[in-house]
Amino acid sequence: MTRMRRRPALTAAAEIPAPGGAERRLLGWLWRAYLSRERALLAAAMLLMALEGATLGLFAAAMEPLFDRVFVGGEPQAIGLVAVAVAGIFVLRAAASALQRVTLAQATERTAARLQHDLLAHLMRLDGGWHQRHPPGYLIERVQGDVAAVSQSWATVLTGVGRDAVALVSLLAVAVAVDPLWTLVALVGLPLLALPAALAQGFVQRRAAAAREIAARMATRLDEVFHGLAAVKLNGIEGWMTRRYDDLLARRVRAEVRGAAGRAAIPALVDLMTGVGFVAVLLYGGAQIADGSKTVGQFMAFFTAMALAFEPVRRLAGLSGVWSQAAAGVARIRAILEERPRLRPPARPVPPPPGAPEIVLRDVHLQLGGHRVLDGLSLTAPAGRTTALVGPSGAGKSTVFALLGRLLEPDAGEVLVGGVPVSALDPAALRGLFSVVAQDALLFDETIRDNLLLGGPPVEDSRLAAALEASGVAEFLPHLPLGLDTPAGPRGSALSGGQRQRVAIARALLRDAPVLLLDEATSALDPATERRVQGALRALSAGRTAIVIAHRLHTVREADRIVVLDRGRAVETGTHDALIAGGGLYARLHHMAERGTAVPGALVAPD
Ligand SMILES: Nc1ncnc2c1ncn2[C@@H]1O[C@H](COP(=O)(O)OP(=O)(O)OP(=O)(O)O)[C@@H](O)[C@H]1O
Ligand SMILES: [Mg+2]
Structure with a gap:
């Protein structure tokens, strides 16, 4: 030739x-x-x-x-x-x-x-x-x-x-x-x-x-x-x-x-x-x-x-x-x-820890685009308990979730799940440990049913109905033209922010993983719906390790442990009462929130 x-x-x-x-x-x-x-x-x-x-x-x-x-x-x-x-x-x-x-x-x-x-x-x-x-x-x-x-x-x-x-x-x-x-x-x-x-x-x-x-x-x-x-x-x-x-x-x-x-x-x-x-x-x-x-x-x-x-x-x-x-x-x-991914799966991965694992970050440092995002962050989320991450916007809360799922690699320090460094686990097995509701609650351009199952095997009707009820999806489903078969639109644009969030929560409920990661999971819901969905999430958290990120501090009051992040470090740790008594950043954020909610609260008609 x-x-x-x-x-x-x-x-x-x-x-x-x-x-x-x-x-x-x-x-x-x-x-x-x-x-x-x-x-x-x-x-x-x-x-x-x-x-x-x-x-x-x-x-x-x-x-x-x-x-x-x-x-x-x-x-x-x-x-x-x-x-x-x-x-x-x-x-x-x-x-x-x-x-x-x-x-x-x-x-x-x-x-x-x-x-x-x-x-x-x-x-x-x-x-x-x-x-x-x-x-x-x-x-x-x-x-x-x-x-x-x-x-x-x-x-x-x-x-x-x-x-x-x-x-x-x-x-x-x-x-x-x-x-x-x-x-x-x-x-x-x-x-x-x-x-x-x-x-x-x-x-x-x-x-x-x-x-x-x-x-x-x-x-x-x-x-x-x-x-x-x-x-x-x-x-x-x-x-x-x-x-x-x-x-x-x-x-x-x-x-x-x-x-x-x-x-x-x-x-x-x-x-x-x-x-x-x-x-x-x-x-x-x-x-x-x-x-x-x-x-x-x-x-x-x-x-x-x-x-x-x-x-x-x-x-x-x-x-x-x-x-x-x-x-x-x-x-x-x-x-x-x-192009080689920075994340290298381990040659001989350790089997994922059984049950609800303890999660530990130890002296983690991370820079992104020349910006110091985490600066020696250490925190522990005890096994089977609920830990809340709070702190000002940009403090590095969502970044913690990215590190846990190995979407980002720390520059220094350790990230441990059940005592095992995340880098020693197979990435798919590691991610299989988490049910995540992310801050942006992204949906795909498929039906709501497909968005719930995400290509996985079909779920029994009773389980599906329970998840829809607990997440509050059941509330708006009858108003959609095709119910569960309504297309969610590109990036979920056919649904409101709060509806998208509820679908994401239902997805997490169905996933049934030992660790629950909730990033502002109910931030877009009206107070009444939020109360109901929070109750369902609390029920789901029982026996699981949960890490909950929230700006609305009243939603994390009952967490077993609250970690306050500021500029990439954990500055306070304790229960709600202990932190309020301590009079630090958490107490200041809490008082500000109290004053802030006083105004809209006054506008709500008493029931
Ligand atoms: N890819 C990136 N490049 C540069 N900086 C980044 C990148 N991703 C995140 N950051 C920075 O990291 C910091 C922490 O971000 P992160 O999303 O963890 O904040 P957060 O505590 O979740 O804030 P919020 O409460 O607003 O969601 C922010 O200052 C952000 O600008
Ligand atoms: Mg965030």
């Missing part, structure tokens, strides 16, 4: 890639990791392409008998023969072409799907810090835009190699059979293209990289706009958002147009050089026909071959530009797939 591709001098110019080995290594990786799995389909497609390509040579070769025996020689019986041959060539070409396309599409689409599957699976393994640096829009562009661009390009490259190179070889064979010297004259200008083509290719590659980068930033902008549409409208910043987008649009237009100019340069150069060769042969060969050393049929076969070679050569020359563009995408896809 590679021999065929290298042999014609015509493609030599296009074969000098600007950054040389790097591109070939990327193609090699793509082949080994993905394309080679479709070996059989690709081989079939290439065979069909070769057949399609070879028909051009056959057609050019048919010109010689057509002219010499039919038109000039006047042999009437040859007409039928040539006609049947030409018709056969076209039928063969049509069939090979159609089959080749379908086979290739199957191979490339399956490969693209596999690549996208792997990208998603891998992206979900990378840690929070990495995702912070690579926003969702950027990653969506990687998974969709880059894979589409790459898969389109490799289809073009394969077609070039399989069909156009074979066409070219067969056409050159016809040309050489007529006259090797004519062929040489026709091709003499092509080596001159090597340098300009290489320069154009380097240019195209840089523009392609820039265009993909801009596309990723555009996707991030769109993601921001669509997720924050309400905020955009309420703040009246549609104009500002459009200008931010327009900026990128203008830069993308510039990069794409320049890239197109670079890509156009290569076939344009080929055109020029082929034109020169054509004229040279016309002048030289025309004289040979006049003096009788060549027949008209030979001349026609040669020129048909040359004329038909025009398109394959142009496409082959453009191929380096196509590949350059794809290389940028492949490089980015590969970079993501080779």
Whole structure:
């Protein structure tokens, strides 16, 4: 295959890639990791392409008998023969072409799907810090835009190699059979293209990289706009958002147009050089026909071959530009797939502790984005008891949950569950210990039932009904058009904040794990609903280790232990009464809350 591709001098110019080995290594990786799995389909497609390509040579070769025996020689019986041959060539070409396309599409689409599957699976393994640096829009562009661009390009490259190179070889064979010297004259200008083509290719590659980068930033902008549409409208910043987008649009237009100019340069150069060769042969060969050393049929076969070679050569020359563009995408896809998560699962994981474990953080330090988030935090949540984490916004409370689930790794210190460092447990087993209601109570764009089960096995109706009742979901369910089968909308947007929170609580109730982590789990509920749901959560906490984060301090009054966090440290620990008596930060927060609730309390009609 590679021999065929290298042999014609015509493609030599296009074969000098600007950054040389790097591109070939990327193609090699793509082949080994993905394309080679479709070996059989690709081989079939290439065979069909070769057949399609070879028909051009056959057609050019048919010109010689057509002219010499039919038109000039006047042999009437040859007409039928040539006609049947030409018709056969076209039928063969049509069939090979159609089959080749379908086979290739199957191979490339399956490969693209596999690549996208792997990208998603891998992206979900990378840690929070990495995702912070690579926003969702950027990653969506990687998974969709880059894979589409790459898969389109490799289809073009394969077609070039399989069909156009074979066409070219067969056409050159016809040309050489007529006259090797004519062929040489026709091709003499092509080596001159090597340098300009290489320069154009380097240019195209840089523009392609820039265009993909801009596309990723555009996707991030769109993601921001669509997720924050309400905020955009309420703040009246549609104009500002459009200008931010327009900026990128203008830069993308510039990069794409320049890239197109670079890509156009290569076939344009080929055109020029082929034109020169054509004229040279016309002048030289025309004289040979006049003096009788060549027949008209030979001349026609040669020129048909040359004329038909025009398109394959142009496409082959453009191929380096196509590949350059794809290389940028492949490089980015590969970079993501080779990104190693910071979290390393232990080689020999310790089995998770049985029952409700004690949870201990010991002198934990953590920096995020240069910001000291935890500064020597130590705390203990006793086994089977409820521990509350309170403290000012930004104190590091939610960060504790992220550390427990190993969404973040501490810079120093220990995080122990049941006496076992979280890093010694299998991450999935560790996370299986927790029922979490997170601060944002995120739902997925599925029905409420699916949001409760999250792909797990079905639950008995009685258990489901109990969870719906305890979480307060049962209260609003009858008002939804399809009950449990009502779609929750993107990110749960079809439900109110408090409804979302109740679905998240029901989910935690159904999960039935030994540790309960509740981050502001009832903050969006009205006081009456909150009281009821708190009762259910208290019942659930019995016999479990629970850590409860709350700003509304009255909800944690009855916790077995309260830990007060401030600026990444535990500053006080004790029961509600002891902390109030201590007169520290907790007591101050409590008094402030009392004064704060006095006002809305007065507005509630007495019942
Ligand atoms: N990825 C990040 N990069 C930089 N700083 C971060 C990052 N994540 C969190 N922080 C910082 O860590 C600090 C603690 O955040 P955390 O979410 O734990 O606070 P919290 O106590 O839960 O606050 P709240 O009560 O408002 O929910 C905050 O100051 C926040 O700015
Ligand atoms: Mg928080």
